[in-house]
Amino acid sequence: MTYLFLAYSIIWTLIAGYIVILGKRQKALKKELQLLDEWNTEQ
Amino acid sequence: MKQKSGFIDTAMFYLLIPMVFAALYFVFIWSPVEKFMGAPQKIFYFHVSCAWVAFLAFFTVGYYSVRTLIKPNIKFHIHAGISAEIGVLFTTITLLTGMIWGKSSWNTWWTWEPRLATTLILWFIYVAYLFVRRMEGSWEKIAKLSAVFGIIGVINVPIVFMAIRWWNTKLHPVVFGDGKNQDGGGIEPPMLFTLLFCIFTITLLYAYLMRKGIEIEKMRHAVKKAKNKAINRLAG
Numbered sequence: 001m002t003y004l005f006l007a008y009s010i011i012w013t014l015i016a017g018y019i020v021i022l023g024k025r026q027k028a029l030k031k032e033l034q035l036l037d038e039w040n041t042e043q
Numbered sequence: 044m045k046q047k048s049g050f051i052d053t054a055m056f057y058l059l060i061p062m063v064f065a066a067l068y069f070v071f072i073w074s075p076v077e078k079f080m081g082a083p084q085k086i087f088y089f090h091v092s093c094a095w096v097a098f099l100a101f102f103t104v105g106y107y108s109v110r111t112l113i114k115p116n117i118k119f120h121i122h123a124g125i126s127a128e129i130g131v132l133f134t135t136i137t138l139l140t141g142m143i144w145g146k147s148s149w150n151t152w153w154t155w156e157p158r159l160a161t162t163l164i165l166w167f168i169y170v171a172y173l174f175v176r177r178m179e180g181s182w183e184k185i186a187k188l189s190a191v192f193g194i195i196g197v198i199n200v201p202i203v204f205m206a207i208r209w210w211n212t213k214l215h216p217v218v219f220g221d222g223k224n225q226d227g228g229g230i231e232p233p234m235l236f237t238l239l240f241c242i243f244t245i246t247l248l249y250a251y252l253m254r255k256g257i258e259i260e261k262m263r264h265a266v267k268k269a270k271n272k273a274i275n276r277l278a279g
Contacts, residue, residue, distance in 0.1 A: 001082050003082075003083045003086070003143050003144075003146060003147040004082045004083050004085055004086060006143055007083075007086040007089075007090070007139075007140045007143045007144070008067075008086075008089070010136065010139050010140065010143070011089050011093070011136050011140060014132060014135065014136055014139075015132075015136075015248070018129075018132050018252070019252075019255075022252070022255050022256065022259060025259050026255075026258070026259050026262065029259065029262040029263055029266055030262065032266050033262060033265055033266050033269060036266065036269035036270060036272075036273055037269060039273055040269060040272050040273055040276065
């Protein structure tokens with residue numbers, strides 16, 4: 001049972017971790033794009 | 044178009060949540076416990092599903108790599124890169140869950156058995172592929188060089204699949220397909236249903252991650268464009 005728990009913990013931690021990384025990447029790019037757009041329209 | 048794409052992503056995400064829970068229900072509660080191995084046999088469902096998606100991801104890399112070599116296109120290069128990243132993630136999961144399976148069944152974390160060794164080689168090829176993509180230089184040169192790695196990697200996929208059949212290993216059983224000695228005994232119908240459901244769920248997750256990755260790359264491209272615009276304005 002320990003092995004089963006360990007295996008499924010690893011599976012979902014890695015998948016969730018990757019989704020979080022993608023979300024962070026997207027958030028950072030969104031922020032950067034927003035700032036650049038604001039700056040470009042202000043000038 | 045953007046709205047439609049956003050709707051598809053949201054729909055996929057909300058479809059995936061109940062599917063993942065259903066898959067876990069099938070694995071832990073609905074499917075029977077295997078007589079000889081006991082509970083750790085249930086690792087098999089997601090282990091096989093992740094291995095399948097890793098193969099699918101690397102075939103996608105291979106497909107876009109061939110197209111890149113024929114006619115370099117930034118879109119092919121981007122799609123191949125995203126698929127390789129997902130493939131490495133699922134190969135890592137396959138290797139780790141395989142090690143746990145090995146410890147529970149063979150009493151060892153690792154053995155240089157053909158399936159394990161070829162999977163590890165596959166993992167190294169695609170990690171190298173991701174490093175090549177991060178090199179400095181023109182995207183066309185990097186795309187062509189990484190495409191060569193992508194194709195070498197995809198050649199290894201059928202070798203990984205056939206390893207247990209060609210080298211007749213005693214450790215990794217042939218579950219499907221009869222093989223040379225009619226070894227593939229198959230599995231019980233509830234187990235087969237659970238496995239197919241898990242494969243379908245993880246494949247849908249792959250499609251979702253691909254779409255997400257493409258969206259991020261499009262944003263990265265938009266940031267690059269906006270930066271160039273800002274620089275041009277400053278210069279002008």
